[in-house]
Amino acid sequence: MRVLYSNSLVSPISTLTQAASHIHMFPLSSARVSIVAILIICLLLSQILAHYLIQVSPSPVTVHWARIEPFPAVNIRKGHTVSIGHSHAGDFAHQLHIAFSSIINGTCGFHAQPYNCAVLRFELDRLVPQSNESHVPNCKGCPTGKTITYDHCKFHPEWVDVEKLEENLRNTPKCIPSKAMSKPLVMSKLTPKPNQENPKGTDADFARQGASNARVNASMCIDPLVNLKDQRVFLFRGAKDSTYRKGSVRNTRDLYARFMDDPDEQIKLVNNLPFGHVLPTPAHGYYGDKSKPAGYDGPRECLSHVIPGVLTNPPITPNHDHECSFPQDPFIDSDMKDIGIYTHGYMYAPNECLKCNPNAIPEGCPMLVLADNCDLKSDSGTKWARWAASNNIVVLKPCIANDPGFVDLGKYPFALEPFRGLLDVYGQTGLNYASQSGVHMKLVGRLVKHIQNGNGYTSGLRCSKRIPWLKGQFPRVVVVVVVGLVSIMVSVGTAFWIYLRTVSESKFKSESKSDSEHSDALHVREASGKASASIQLDHRGTNSKHQPKEGEAPTSPRVKSGKWYHFYAYTISKFGIKAP
Numbered sequence: 001m002r003v004l005y006s007n008s009l010v011s012p013i014s015t016l017t018q019a020a021s022h023i024h025m026f027p028l029s030s031a032r033v034s035i036v037a038i039l040i041i042c043l044l045l046s047q048i049l050a051h052y053l054i055q056v057s058p059s060p061v062t063v064h065w066a067r068i069e070p071f072p073a074v075n076i077r078k079g080h081t082v083s084i085g086h087s088h089a090g091d092f093a094h095q096l097h098i099a100f101s102s103i104i105n106g107t108c109g110f111h112a113q114p115y116n117c118a119v120l121r122f123e124l125d126r127l128v129p130q131s132n133e134s135h136v137p138n139c140k141g142c143p144t145g146k147t148i149t150y151d152h153c154k155f156h157p158e159w160v161d162v163e164k165l166e167e168n169l170r171n172t173p174k175c176i177p178s179k180a181m182s183k184p185l186v187m188s189k190l191t192p193k194p195n196q197e198n199p200k201g202t203d204a205d206f207a208r209q210g211a212s213n214a215r216v217n218a219s220m221c222i223d224p225l226v227n228l229k230d231q232r233v234f235l236f237r238g239a240k241d242s243t244y245r246k247g248s249v250r251n252t253r254d255l256y257a258r259f260m261d262d263p264d265e266q267i268k269l270v271n272n273l274p275f276g277h278v279l280p281t282p283a284h285g286y287y288g289d290k291s292k293p294a295g296y297d298g299p300r301e302c303l304s305h306v307i308p309g310v311l312t313n314p315p316i317t318p319n320h321d322h323e324c325s326f327p328q329d330p331f332i333d334s335d336m337k338d339i340g341i342y343t344h345g346y347m348y349a350p351n352e353c354l355k356c357n358p359n360a361i362p363e364g365c366p367m368l369v370l371a372d373n374c375d376l377k378s379d380s381g382t383k384w385a386r387w388a389a390s391n392n393i394v395v396l397k398p399c400i401a402n403d404p405g406f407v408d409l410g411k412y413p414f415a416l417e418p419f420r421g422l423l424d425v426y427g428q429t430g431l432n433y434a435s436q437s438g439v440h441m442k443l444v445g446r447l448v449k450h451i452q453n454g455n456g457y458t459s460g461l462r463c464s465k466r467i468p469w470l471k472g473q474f475p476r477v478v479v480v481v482v483v484g485l486v487s488i489m490v491s492v493g494t495a496f497w498i499y500l501r502t503v504s505e506s507k508f509k510s511e512s513k514s515d516s517e518h519s520d521a522l523h524v525r526e527a528s529g530k531a532s533a534s535i536q537l538d539h540r541g542t543n544s545k546h547q548p549k550e551g552e553a554p555t556s557p558r559v560k561s562g563k564w565y566h567f568y569a570y571t572i573s574k575f576g577i578k579a580p
Contacts, residue, residue: 072324072347073355073456074394077364079105081448082306084299084384086110086279087243088417089372091118091425094252095434096371098169100445101227103452104369108302110236110279111244114165114252116140116172116434117153119427124159125152137414138427140168150426157247162254169255175221175436220435228259233267234302238275240287246271268305281383299383303393307366310393315386322350322389328399331446336439338408339429340418342374342401345447348385352392355454367394367451371444373402373421396451398444 083104085093090112097107098115121127121141125148128134135150142148153160233256237249249271257263273280273296276287280298285291303311325344332341351357353365368384388395402421409419414428423440427433436445 072349073454074349074353074451075355075360075364075454076367076394076452080307080366081369081452082106082108083369084108085370085372087277088422088425092371092423095425096441096444099222099434099436099441102223103448106232106306108234108306109252110298111241111249111277112235112252113153113248114255116168117160117165118425120164120168121148122159122161122164132413135416136426138431154244154248157245157251160251162251165255166258169225173221174224220432220437222435225259229261232306234305235269236298237271238277238287239272240274241277243277279383299387303387310366311387311391313390316390318348318385318389323348328443331443336443338411339415339439340400340406341443342399342406345399346397348388348395350389350392353394361392365392365394367396369396369444369448371398371423373400396447398447400440
């Protein structure tokens with residue numbers, strides 16, 4: 001978890017250094033040491049508060065995902081859950097839709113290759129030696145020791161045989177649907193087969209070494225393809241995209257078309273606009289002319305097609321109070337650890353979608369599922385949340401860590417894409433990567449089912465009629481800024497006090513020495529008689545006010561002295577005030 005706080009909060013340290021430079025001017029005492037110690041403790045406490053009060057979860061979007069807590073219970077409209085994504089997340093969005101078509105009802109794939117295409121060998125494919133660096137550890141139809149070239153479906157779409165893709169998909173085992181489609185399915189686990197390099201074995205080893213098809217297939221199922229017949233799909237490829245070559249996304253469109261009743265109406269493919277490899281928004285310019293916005297809004301075009309009539313309002317800036325970060329650990333099995341799944345995911349949930357809201361939309365809200373990494377620089381979530389905020393749409397963002405430390409290459413030696421913070425769309429976590437039991441697929445499927453069932457809290461910050469003071473990050477920032485300012489004031493005040501104290505003590509010592517010299521002279525002159533003593537007293541500043549009245553005994557003049565008086569007098573003299 002990253003900690004963000006202003007560098008200005010450490011400025012008291014420099015002030016303390018300047019103040020300490022004056023300490024050598026007078027001897028240390030226990031009181032002074034205590035003051036300096038208290039000052040240092042105050043500064044340390046301010047930094048500790050800055051460290052622990054401002055804690056922001058890594059966010060994949062410029063939306064400031066705020067609290068870390070279980071997500072609120074939301075009411076999701078039946079048949080209105082859509083997977084979305086761009087590039088590798090676009091591949092995954094298409095993959096998720098095919099595998100979970102009973103709970104995912106459409107997809108927005110911006111640059112998406114066909115399902116299972118990355119591991120399927122075609123007649124025109126070129127074979128390469130199998131190794132950890134080949135990026136394709138599992139290959140369907142390859143001889144032992146050989147595999148296909150990496151990204152052959154993107155770079156060489158002309159090699160792809162859509163009929164073989166269809167055949168592969170139809171032959172993939174289908175999961176037995178439950179009565180309530182959103183209930184989790186009980187899947188048998190794939191038992192890895194050990195080998196010399198990996199004593200514990202991996203899913204990839206088990207599948208590649210020719211284990212029982214029955215055991216493999218039991219955990220490699222997808223939902224029945226009949227679910228796709230009336231669903232809607234939006235696909236996009238920039239005409240200037242060099243990553244997904246011309247024809248790559250059309251192959252995805254042609255695969256979908258074989259399972260739909262009216263593909264021309266249900267599938268919208270946009271591949272004639274001169275964009276590069278981007279998720280276009282109105283601010284994006286065409287390839288080669290980025291300074292001039294093209295005005296094309298990809299999220300709007302997709303949502304308008306996949307969920308007709310859902311966009312009734314223009315986009316707005318998302319309300320940060322509607323954002324939350326939730327722990328993903330409860331949805332992770334032991335076999336899903338060490339493969340890039342981050343500790344937290346994110347959700348954007350408008351108030352009108354909360355079950356605890358008496359004014360919530362009765363039929364529920366659509367939900368967008370954006371599985372992606374946790375890169376703070378990515379703004380893909382914001383591009384969707386701006387439409388979700390104004391049109392009452394829930395955005396679920398399962399999170400893959402953009403940190404190599406979350407992947408154990410000893411356990412998953414081929415997981416080079418997850419090691420880079422990407423979802424597995426190449427079979428690097430096992431041959432079951434694209435099925436409901438794939439490690440990344442299983443996480444997202446469980447989250448979607450959990451939310452569609454209405455699970456989540458129905459009381460707390462979002463459901464309370466009172467607005468708690470600690471809501472979002474702004475109050476925490478205020479607390480830390482106030483603490484920092486107080487620390488600065490204490491530091492400056494203490495330094496100023498030490499300086500004045502030092503100067504006043506020096507002046508007091510000088511005056512005390514002068515008074516001592518006068519006193520010695522006075523004793524010498526007293527031996528000469530009262531007259532000399534009177535002259536000496538007059539010389540020290542006696543006046544008529546100090547002369548005794550008639551009948552009174554003579555008294556000594558009242559001379560104000562003491563180090564605190566001198567400190568007081570010297571201090572106010574700096575402001576133009578004369579001490580009495």
